[in-house]
Amino acid sequence: MQSTNPATGEQLATYEEDDAVDVEEKLALSMDAYADWRDRPIRERETLLANAGSVLRENKRRYAELMVREMGKPISQAIAEVEKSAWACDHYAEYASAYLSEEHYPSPPGTEVKTVHDPLGPVLAVMPWNYPFWQVIRFAAPYLTAGNVGLLKHASNVPGTALVLEEVFTEAGYPEGVFQTLMIGSSQVEDVLADDRVKAATLTGSGPAGRAVAETAGKHLKKTVLELGGSDPFIVLDDADLEAAVETGVQARTQNGGQSCIAAKRFLVHEAVYDEYVDRLVDAFEALVVGDPTDEATDVGPQADAALMADLQEQVQASVDAGATLLTGGEPLDRDGAFYPPTVLSDVPSGCPVDSEETFGPVAAVYEVADEQEAVTLANDSRFGLGASIWTEDRERGEQLARDIESGAVYVNELTKSDPRVPFGGINDSGYGRELSETGIKEFVNRKTVWIQ
Template sequence: MDSVNPATGERIATYEADSDDIVESKLGTAANTFDEWRDRPLREREKLLASAGDVLRENEETYATLMTREMGKPIAQARAEVQKCAWACDHYAEYASTYLESEHHPSPPGTTVKTVHEPLGPVLAVMPWNYPFWQVIRFAAPYITAGNVGLLKHASNVPGCAQALEEIFREAGYPEGVFQTLMIGSSKVDGVIEDDRVRAVTLTGSGPAGRAVAETAGRNLKQTVLELGGSDPFIVLDDADLDAAVETGVLARNQNNGQSCIAAKRFIVHEAIYEEYVDRLVSAFADQTIGDPMDETTDIGPQADPDLMAALHEQVTASAEAGATVRTGGEPLDRTGAYYPPTVLTDVPEGCPADTEELFGPVAAVYKVSDAEEAIDVANDTRFGLGASIWTADRERGERLANRINAGCVYVNQLTKSDPRVPFGGIGDSGYGRELSGPGIREFVNRKTVWVE
């Protein structure tokens, strides 16, 4: 497996893939470790997770640099990702006992009835490259602390991050086998899912990958959580604070070089403020600094892979040919590296790629609507349902409209985000199940009823 810097096209390192024998050995280790790990007191598991948070903080610059070199995110954002991972460890170290506390139920006199939460076993995580540390910690922190053990199949373009994540848990003092990285390609994932020792699967990635994993897991009656793509609406109503809606809109679309499932992708703007908002948004997009992701002043680094950038440009080109207007950007930069500029499309016709597909890069599709009713109709006119953002000075109005949007999460006057304190996940083609908070940690446990007469 080659690690290639998308900013330069240079190979950073080459990693040896795991042979079938090594995979078999790791699966055996996971199963054996689970038998002991599940009986470790929860308080001890919480303390180890707190230690993992300390390891993350102590090595922040090393891990941030590794992320930036392997997938191109600006270094400041990479540091923020490491910090967020440490925060998630802190959160579950403090609250896992609360989330997993037994639930007592009404019962006849003299009886005790409760639901206890017991771990399932080895959990396979198929994770993406766009947030190479956060996506992994987001699954590992809760599931491992609940008593499961983790097997990571990371994206093939971030092998260095995959190995570093395993080292974090080792340095934190976890027993061997609680968290292991499988250095395998996608073609071997089905075989791992089918193995009797693997009890559940979580995936963050594309729709086709999610369907493939769900199909294999379903045949084998194994639980799954899928967080797939999104085409999140960013609704700007006539009474919105335009300064905040522009500033946050730029960040919500372009952070992580625009490569985020919950990025603002469809900007739905009330006609009363449409022209002003679009002019300001276009100006702000054009002002973004594109360059070396290791430079502290860079806003937008390269796309993670030249092929991904080419696919994004095909979507933009097809949308323009269908009638969309390119207001800024729209062409790959003529320079070394997979650089695509922040792009704004207006007059987006129904059915073109910008209207119906996920644009996984710094491209915003903008729609004009006549009122809040039409805004909701446009927001819901998608097969995706991950997140949404609504901007209005009337918080009650925002909450009423939020209840009508078909999505897993809706933020009013805030960008869509994942936060360890609240559940996260989607509906429709954006997947199912929840990560984070109490519902997240309880996804992969046996909710066992215990009746004592």
């Protein structure tokens, strides 16, 4: 298993994969750890999670630099990711016991009836490379604190990060085996998930990967939470604050090199402001600094992998061939590394790749709409349903339209984001289940009814 710097093409390190014996030992250890961990008082588990948040903050520069080297995220964004991960630890360290408190119900005199929230056991997490710390911490923080133990199968291009995440929990004082990294390839996931000791799984990734995990889990009647791809609409209405909608739209499309499931991908702009908005958007895209991700001044680093960049370029070129107009960008930059420029396409034909597929890179497709109803119709004309963003100065109008959008989340006058205080997840081909908040921590617990006569 190798890690490669996408900014230079330099091979960074080689890691030994776990063989069948290694995997068996880790599964056995997870069960041993669970037998004790599930009975630890939740306040103790919360204290350890707070420790993990401290470990993240104390080492944030080192962790951020590792992310930069392995997947190309600009250093300022990498530091922010570690800080956000620490925030998730803080949140569950403070609120997990309240989220999982007993729920009492009316019952006959002399009886007590309640729901308690028991852990399930070892939970497998199949996590992506694009937010290699945040994705893992948003899995581990709630589910470990609920009393489960974690088995991480991280993306194969961030093996160093996968091992460091195990280090975070060790340094925080977690017992051995409560959080382990499986250094395995995707082909081994099915066997691990099918093992009787693994009780549930969560995956963030592609549609095919999600379907494979769901199929295996369904065959064995195991709970899953899937967060898959997205093609989020970013709706700009005629009464929007254009300056704010441009500034946030650029961030929503290009942060993390545009490699985000909840990035703004389809910009649906009211005809009354379309020309001005698109001109401003193109100017802002062209002003972004594309370059060395270790430089604090860089806005957009390399794509995480040359092959992924080639796929993105194929989507853009096929869309142009189908009739889309290229307003800026559109070709890999002529330099070492997997650098792709911020790109804007207009006159996007229905069904072309940038319209119907997820584009995992800094490519914005812009559409002119006659009114808010056409915007909603186009927004919902997608097999995905992860998030959406609506821009209007009329908050009541925005809230009403938000109810008409078919997605797991809608943000009015804000970019779509994940936040430990609110549930996160999608519908349709964007997956099912919810992460974060009280809803998320209860996905992998047994909501047990206890009747005491």
